[in-house]
Amino acid sequence: MDTEPILQIDTLTKVYDDVTAVDHISFSVRAGEIIGLLGPNGAGKTTTINMILGILHPTGGSIRIFGKDLATNRSTIGLQVNFAAVYAHMPLNLTVRQNLHIFGLLYEVKHLKKRIAELLTQFDLEQFADTKAGLLSSGELSRLSLAKAIINNPRLLLLDEPTASLDPSVSQHIRAAIKEYVDRTQTAVLWTSHNMQEIEAVCDHVYFLSHGSILLSGNPKTLASEYGKKDLEELFIAVAREPLTLKD
Amino acid sequence: MMLSRTYAIFLRQVYLFRSTPTRLAGVFIWMVIDIIQWGFISKYLGTMGQGTFGFLTCILGAIILWGFMARIQQGIMTSFLEDIWSQNFINFFASPLKIIEYLSGLVMTSIATAVTGIVTVVCIAGIAFGYDFFMIGLSLMPFIIILFIFGTAMGIFVSGMIFRLGPTAEWLGWPIPLVLSLFAGVYYPIATLPPALQVVSRLIPASYVFESLRDILIRGASFTDVMLFLLIGMGLAFLYLCAAYAFFIKIYRRNLESGAIARFSAES
Numbered sequence: 001m002d003t004e005p006i007l008q009i010d011t012l013t014k015v016y017d018d019v020t021a022v023d024h025i026s027f028s029v030r031a032g033e034i035i036g037l038l039g040p041n042g043a044g045k046t047t048t049i050n051m052i053l054g055i056l057h058p059t060g061g062s063i064r065i066f067g068k069d070l071a072t073n074r075s076t077i078g079l080q081v082n083f084a085a086v087y088a089h090m091p092l093n094l095t096v097r098q099n100l101h102i103f104g105l106l107y108e109v110k111h112l113k114k115r116i117a118e119l120l121t122q123f124d125l126e127q128f129a130d131t132k133a134g135l136l137s138s139g140e141l142s143r144l145s146l147a148k149a150i151i152n153n154p155r156l157l158l159l160d161e162p163t164a165s166l167d168p169s170v171s172q173h174i175r176a177a178i179k180e181y182v183d184r185t186q187t188a189v190l191w192t193s194h195n196m197q198e199i200e201a202v203c204d205h206v207y208f209l210s211h212g213s214i215l216l217s218g219n220p221k222t223l224a225s226e227y228g229k230k231d232l233e234e235l236f237i238a239v240a241r242e243p244l245t246l247k248d
Numbered sequence: 249m250m251l252s253r254t255y256a257i258f259l260r261q262v263y264l265f266r267s268t269p270t271r272l273a274g275v276f277i278w279m280v281i282d283i284i285q286w287g288f289i290s291k292y293l294g295t296m297g298q299g300t301f302g303f304l305t306c307i308l309g310a311i312i313l314w315g316f317m318a319r320i321q322q323g324i325m326t327s328f329l330e331d332i333w334s335q336n337f338i339n340f341f342a343s344p345l346k347i348i349e350y351l352s353g354l355v356m357t358s359i360a361t362a363v364t365g366i367v368t369v370v371c372i373a374g375i376a377f378g379y380d381f382f383m384i385g386l387s388l389m390p391f392i393i394i395l396f397i398f399g400t401a402m403g404i405f406v407s408g409m410i411f412r413l414g415p416t417a418e419w420l421g422w423p424i425p426l427v428l429s430l431f432a433g434v435y436y437p438i439a440t441l442p443p444a445l446q447v448v449s450r451l452i453p454a455s456y457v458f459e460s461l462r463d464i465l466i467r468g469a470s471f472t473d474v475m476l477f478l479l480i481g482m483g484l485a486f487l488y489l490c491a492a493y494a495f496f497i498k499i500y501r502r503n504l505e506s507g508a509i510a511r512f513s514a515e516s
Contacts, residue, residue, distance in 0.1 A: 016506075016507070047507070050507065050510045053338075053342040054341075054342065055337075055338060055341050055342050055504065055509045055510050056507050056509070057501075057504045057505050074344075075344045075346055076344075078343060078344035079344050085338070088335075088338040088339050088342075089334065089335045089336070089339075090339065091260065091334045091336055092334065093264060093267065093334060094263050094264070094267075095263075095267075098260075098263045101259070102256045102259060102260050102263075103339070103343065105255060105256035105259070106256050106340070106344065106345055107343060107344065108250065108252060108253075108344070132267070148339075
């Protein structure tokens with residue numbers, strides 16, 4: 001396994017006027033790792049992801065992806081990064097195939113027709129290929145979003161609540177598809193979710209954010225017991241309600 | 249700059265036109281109404297004069313050219329608005345897409361719609377009013393190029409304004425051609441305006457186009473006679489294009505700082 005981090009975050013900070021959304025956080029993600037970024041609403045997860053995507057400038061700190069500084073190499077780095085987020089809509093007035101075609105061109109995907117055919121099969125979207133995205137169910141839309149997220153075979157994949165608002169069966173299907181993809185391609189993944197069972201099932205390591213800072217981190221399977229909690233969900237609630245009691 | 253990414257932005261608009269052909273109405277309808285209305289007005293005014301002044305010649309060419317410029321500006325603006333309404337910014341700007349590629353895609357879309365519109369109205373003007381748009385031949389090209397560059401500059405500027413102020417700022421964008429037409433000498437010579445307003449006219453590249461066009465069509469000036477005028481118009485148009493691009497980049501960078509790109513939506 002490549003030991004150089006795919007994503008290296010150092011003292012990353014974002015301040016809006018007098019509000020510190022992200023406060024000097026540092027972590028890294030290596031190839032084949034799925035890292036969970038957890039925390040209550042407003043903890044700074046999406047702000048962090050937006051900075052890694054290059055659509056939000058940090059106030060301080062640095063983001064290095066594939067060993068390059070994001071601030072000066074965004075376009076080159078962007079070719080090998082992708083994301084899916086519950087709030088980032090695919091153009092709903094285009095069909096599934098048209099959406100994949102547009103994003104395939106944006107990410108300079110070679111042999112695009114073949115790649116689109118593969119993705120339609122992989123995400124069970126063949127029957128919806130010529131259906132407008134706006135007519136798809138939440139589950140189908142999530143599958144389209146994930147198909148777009150891996151269209152360029154990214155080495156770094158950012159998933160911001162990819163299974164939010166999906167029923168357990170669809171969520172499980174999507175989780176399995178991502179896990180299979182990561183095992184096969186050794187893609188590095190940063191994953192945010194409010195579903196603690198999901199995090200426990202897929203993540204190798206988690207970081208709990210509270211008020212923009214990393215409050216605690218560790219193996220999702222053992223972290224709860226280390227802090228005297230029954231499970232990850234109980235730990236999450238403690239992070240949300242009484243973060244100070246968890247500080248070392 | 250990658251052409252495939254510019255093409256992607258263009259193709260997205262093509263897909264939209266293909267899936268909802270009613271959108272095509274917007275490409276033709278205003279230009280067609282304008283040309284028919286002004287065609288009849290010109291004919292009527294022609295019957296009132298001594299028959300020595302060609303209202304048709306004077307007005308219809310100007311209306312077609314002005315419609316072309318307005319379509320370029322509005323084509324860029326509406327394609328930009330489409331991305332706001334569809335909340336595409338995160339997906340687009342999180343990709344390797346560069347601003348120059350994005351704007352080029354919008355410009356490519358506006359060229360396609362404006363050319364479609366102008367061809368339609370030129371045909372209508374020819375069939376309904378016997379008007380020959382190409383009566384000055386290839387000499388028309390510099391006029392079209394100046395208006396294209398100026399229309400592009402205005403389209404990018406208005407998109408930048410919407411990017412800065414939010415989607416509701418589109419209402420500042422729609423009347424721009426109408427406001428500019430007051431000073432651009434589209435319908436009347438600039439000398440008609442009070443001296444103070446003539447100064448404003450001189451700052452508008454389109455005014456050099458319409459004054460030159462009138463000189464050629466009415467006063468029989470040659471292309472060489474109006475060359476300097478056209479060069480000034482071209483220079484100004486380029487200046488505005490550079491300024492509009494710099495303005496858009498400035499707003500984009502500001503939005504990267506403020507987080508507005510991530511939050512930008514039809515409700516913002």
